[in-house]
Amino acid sequence: MEGMDRCSANCVPLTPITFLERAAAVFGERISLVYGTVRFTWRETLERCTKFASALVHVGISRGDVVAVLAPNVPAMYELHFAVPMAGAVLCTLNMRHDAAMVSTLLSHSEAKIIIVDYQFLHIVKAAIEIMSKTTPTEELPRIVIVKEFDRPSSNTNGFDSASDDLEYESLLETGKLDFEIKRPKDEWGPISLNYTSGTTSRPKGVIYSHRSAYLNTLSTILLNEMSSMPVYLWTVPMFHCNGWSLTWGVAAQGGTNICQRNVTAKEIFANISLHKVTHMGGAPTVLNMIINAPINEQKPLPWKVTVMTGGAPPPSHVLYKMREFGFLIVHCYGLTETCGTATVCSWKPEWDSLPDDKQAKLKSRQGMEHVGLEGVDIKDPITMESVPADGKTMGEVMFRGNTVMSGYLKDLKATQEAFKGGWFRSGDLGVRHPDGYIELKDRSKDIIISGGENISSIEVESVLFNHPSILEAAIVGRPDDHWGETPCAFVNLKNGFSATEEEIIKFCRNNLPHYMAPRTVVFRDLPKSSTGKILKLVLKEEAKAMGSLTKRLTE
């Protein structure tokens, strides 16, 4: 239409940086972040991020460079979510559970120029760089910036070498200039962060988020959490996981307060909720499990309804039910690293309030529908790309489409194009669509158990196990079988002071599931987990494999 003029008055690349600037302008004197006795205001947070961005540029970071970080949810970790993009650079958050070998792989792959590391993890990074130095010229190794304990700068920093090139976060920040001109993205499709997939099953892939996708996913995540302005957000989700499910940026957008904590324990969660009047938090089902199984003396009554966004793995309905009893309001979301975290939400309908509790929990354990910023989620036949019927039974692959889907896998265009084949992002997750349109995950395609030609959803079996009064945690994998191909094998971790036998558990499952879906083997043990609380099924699969075939006499 004639008369239109695209210029700086009406065209600004979308970027979460705006959220921080606005928070400082509107909520300047409100508390942005609390960490133990440390407190900052939004004005201070903008100042600190501006100075650190300036310092990064001063030490040689250019537009598009990668700055890596390995740290728990400490203040620096939060600040880097703004400071790094403000320097025009790309933030690469590393998983705290990685060992030195993996860290060296990721630092090499991402070509990170700087690695910012919390003192607790310095030995990992030192060892990683040691590994890298065997094949990388010294001048190409990433520089280390150590983050000391904020209010205890003399904290153990074994291995920190101030005589070397190593830098220290606060000192480096102090060299920054307040009048630094923020390097906003020239193009909103430009990268803001790099999140390596958790790699529970394969070599981690570097997932690229754009400023645009981060911006839009942030607004969507705020909305699906019903997060009104000035929330108090407790950081139980690691910020390294999909940038804290977008809420690193989201708390700034809503002028809220970040309650940071180094360690996530039930005791600290309960204590922080009442101390800071927390309104929102998040956590994988394992975190919820930890909360509901906390010793009585660690529990504290909630000061008001606390909204908990859960996701990362399908939450057993039993866990959802218990959390509600505690007074938590659960928002059940689903997504992958490739969807910037949250992609769907099980929107709760008021008419469900009058259903029996177990029915409610079952409805809530579904993954729901796309959030407002996503164009669509569908369950499709991966070959024909046809949508499955909404019958709650026919399985297909979960696929996503929209602006909050990743830009691609770093240096792996082939993998990117494979993932986007057919114009949808193929998640590798299997699910069904219910008649009301809501989707429900049945399994990761690699976790499905095929026994005698029948597909067994490990999630369905696990969900039954979670209802057993003695079971704290459970995971089902396939155990190789000469006759059936595979049989379901349960790994269970019992609650303290409870007991159960293999026979009892198998019988319990047979009473609640089709016969063929019940486990044939039960192993009692602690479950291996990733730092985001995901159970590492690959480890369990190896273990089940090592057991060999179950003898034939167990056939029905």
Place this chain on the structure above:
Amino acid sequence: MEGMDRCSANCVPLTPITFLERAAAVFGERISLVYGTVRFTWRETLERCTKFASALVHVGISRGDVVAVLAPNVPAMYELHFAVPMAGAVLCTLNMRHDAAMVSTLLSHSEAKIIIVDYQFLHIVKAAIEIMSKTTPTEELPRIVIVKEFDRPSSNTNGFDSASDDLEYESLLETGKLDFEIKRPKDEWGPISLNYTSGTTSRPKGVIYSHRSAYLNTLSTILLNEMSSMPVYLWTVPMFHCNGWSLTWGVAAQGGTNICQRNVTAKEIFANISLHKVTHMGGAPTVLNMIINAPINEQKPLPWKVTVMTGGAPPPSHVLYKMREFGFLIVHCYGLTETCGTATVCSWKPEWDSLPDDKQAKLKSRQGMEHVGLEGVDIKDPITMESVPADGKTMGEVMFRGNTVMSGYLKDLKATQEAFKGGWFRSGDLGVRHPDGYIELKDRSKDIIISGGENISSIEVESVLFNHPSILEAAIVGRPDDHWGETPCAFVNLKNGFSATEEEIIKFCRNNLPHYMAPRTVVFRDLPKSSTGKILKLVLKEEAKAMGSLTKRLTE
């Protein structure tokens, strides 16, 4: 970064059409719209919009064509906000107060192919087309689609000629196909709607909104209203005004229910609030004034806190205070047609809750700060483009920058570029910035009164008048004066059953304002208003001009 791939999986033009599709998918069986006894679900609304879009294409509407509408807040008016963009066309909503001459001007200027008109306004449109036909070939005249009263299709449709080319909304809709492929925008910067400025002072200009600006302003407006999912929204703001301050699209985005009403009276507002459990509504200060002055027998207790977004003119603090007493929660916003409606919000801080009521109302009557989707609002010297100091005193022009600013003025690139000169949208409003960063409007630059070289903010004087117990409404304009240049002239409308003299009112103002700011003339009369409730100061200025200079003996 290598590995990125922009494709249909991760790149979809932003458009509010998505909101409707998602509402139908997630909230399909929930009520989307209520109008008297009429009720639709979101599934039905999507179906009706799809069919109407299909019908529009069938009667010859192509991508980029303008479809005009002249109607109150009836169901068709709501549906057109989706159906017209879904046909790839541009929605042009006309002001219900326009006369035939103005409607003919706007239909010509916009080159509308179709004009959809509510039966109550058919005579205006018929007369407008009659005027156009004198200079426009018949085949280029817009086709008429009449909207009859939904549940009373035999409603008076004087002048509707079914023998002619004229169409009827419901019949046309019925010809549409459900399997119509929605014509989504190819480019999110493409136009979605055309809103003519209210034209209280000059020839209306056609303000173009893009799909992108509409999308982003919608999300921002939802957030600043603290509108959680499934709101019940009462349509007191005309949808023709900035597309209902973006909430035509917003209610769909949140899966809410639209309560439509043909007429806006205090009685209907109170009745609908309790009948439908309204959670949100909106209204210019004159609507608030109507509510607080409603006869006791028309008032009903609120079923819960009702959030009211107000804007369009600075609300007198007295009105804000009274509304709060009623139990309304006021969200005070500010914006212009050129900012897609809402642009700033006076974000309320909890620490203000403990201040005295009058102080609270004064704080809330400020225009606040940019909403989350806007890059910035500033008060600048229009010549130097320097920001004024945040002293609450220095006046400057209010300027905006960001993605929710219009694309431009239709067919008037010169006016567009003038408005965007310096990279900011120049509003023509005058304001100050307070030390806490919040802005406060002082006047439209054209409404400021200059008396003896002093600037007098008409808003400041009006705000004092509103505190007078007998005054229902008031407006201040400059009256020409041989000695002072101008002197303030008050037009006041007294409350029913109350009285006051000119002398009393002048004295009241002198007791509450610097002497030179108090009116020298007081005229008692009803105030002329635009359909959005804005007082038409141009009319009053003409009247004051006609009075001539005030005699000199009144000088101090």
